[in-house]
C-alpha cells in the first residue's frame with residue numbers, strides 16, 4: 001500500500017484531477033470501471049508522476065495507505081451510489097470517501113449519514129473549474145466531518161488554485177454543505193452568463209454592433225471592475241470565426257441554451273428556503289424559453305411596437321450597459337449569498353460567507369476581481385444583512401443606478417428582452433422601498449381566507465369582519 005490518494009472514475013474530470021495530484025508529488029492509485037480509460041491515461045500521461053494501476057475495487061483499495069482516501073469522479077446520481085457501496089464494502093472504519101461529482105446536496109446528506117453509520121468518513125466536495133481547472137487548479141468546496149479535513153485538507157489545498165498565496169479550498173461545513181455551496185456557485189454562474197448575454201444582445205440589437213465590435217468592448221471591460229473569467233472567454237468566443245462560412249461563430253450557433261440541472265436545483269432549493277434568487281431564476285427560465293423552439297417559431301412576427309429610437313450616443317450607452325451589468329451582478333451575488341445564509345440556518349451548517357468569496361476568487365468558472373470585494377465586505381462585517389448594503393457595493397450601485405434604469409427602459413422601449421437586468425433592478429427597488437403592496441396582499445388574504453394581518457401601530461394579529469359589519473377584531 002503506497003498510494004496517498006485513489007481516484008475512481010477517469011473520464012475528463014477524474015483523469016485531470018488524478019494528474020494534478022501526481023504532479024503535486026502524491027502517489028495516485030487509479031481505477032475506472034472500464035480498464036481502457038485507466039490504460040489510456042497511463043499511456044498518455046504516465047510520466048506526470050507516480051501512479052498505481054489497478055483493475056478491481058479490492059486491488060484499488062489495497063493500494064492505498066491508511067486512513068484510505070478515495071476520490072470518486074463518476075457520473076452523478078445512481079452511478080455514484082453504486083460506486084460508494086462497492087467502496088464502502090471494501091474499506092475500513094476511519095477511511096475517507098470523497099465524492100467530487102456534481103451531487104445534489106440532499107443526496108450528500110443521505111450518503112454521509114449512511115457512511116457515518118458504518119464508521120466511514122464521507123466528504124461531499126464541490127469541484128469547479130471544468131477540465132482545465134481540474135488539471136491546473138480548481139476551486140474545491142469540501143463538506144463532511146471536520147476530522148477528515150485534517151488528513152485530506154492539505155492535499156486538496158495543494159492541488160487547488162491559489163490566489164495571493166491562499167488556496168481556493170477550505171472546509172465548508174458538515175455533510176451536504178460543500179455540494180450545496182457548489183450548487184449555489186453554479187446558480188450564480190447561470191445568472192452571470194445570462195447578464196453577459198443580455199449585455200451582448202443590447203450591443204447587437206440597440207447599437208447594431210457586430211460580434212467583433214462586442215468582443216472589443218468585452219476585452220476592454222476585462223481590464224476593469226468586471227474583470228472575470230466569463231467576461232474574458234466571452235471576448236474570445238465573440239472573436240471566433242466559423243471556418244465553414246467565414247461568419248462569426250456565434251452567428252451560426254443555434255440560439256437554444258441547454259442545461260444540466262444545477263441552476264434548476266438552485267432555484268428549487270431557493271423556493272423551499274423562501275429566498276428570492278430572481279437573477280438565477282431568470283437565467284434558468286431564459287434558457288428554458290430559448291429552448292422552446294417550436295413555440296418561438298410560431299411566435300415570429302408578433303407585434304413589437306416601436307416607441308423608441310436607438311440610443312444616439314453609442315459611447316454613453318456602452319457605459320450604461322457596463323454599469324447595468326455590474327449592478328445586476330451585485331444583485332445576483334447578493335441573492336446567492338442570501339441563499340447560502342438561509343441554507344446554513346436551515347441545516348445548522350454554520351457557514352461563513354467570506355470563505356466562499358475567498359475560494360471562488362480562483363479556479364472556478366465565476367472567478368472574478370469582484371470576489372475580492374465580496375471577501376472584504378464580509379471581513380468588515382460577517383453579519384452583513386445583504387451584500388448590497390456593504391459600503392463598497394452600495395456606492396457602486398449608487399454610481400450605476402441611472403445607467404441601469406436607462407438600459408432597462410431603453411431595452412423595454414426597443415422590445416429587447418432583458419429579464420435579468422430588469423428583475424434585478426425591480427428586486428433592488430423592492431428591497432429599498434419604504435412601503436410595498438404586500439399590505440394590500442395581506443388585506444386580500446384576510447378578506448378571502450381570514451388569514452389575519454399585523455398593524456403598523458399595534459402588536460398582535462388582527463382580522464376584519466369582511467362579510468359582517470367590517471369592524472376589526474383582535475385575532
Ligand code: NDP
Nearest residue numbers: 009010011012013014033034073074075076079101102130
Ligand atoms: P461523466 O460525468 O461523463 O462520467 C463518466 C465516468 O463515470 C466514467 O469514468 C464512467 O466509467 C463512470 N461511470 C458511469 N457510470 C458508472 C457506474 N455505474 N459505475 C462505475 N462507474 C461509472 O464524467 P466527467 O469527468 O465529465 O464528470 C465526472 C463528475 O464530475 C460528474 O459527477 C460531473 O457532474 C462532475 N463535474 C464535471 C465537470 C465538467 O466540467 N465536466 C465540472 C465539475 C464537476 P466508464 O469509463 O467505465 O464508463
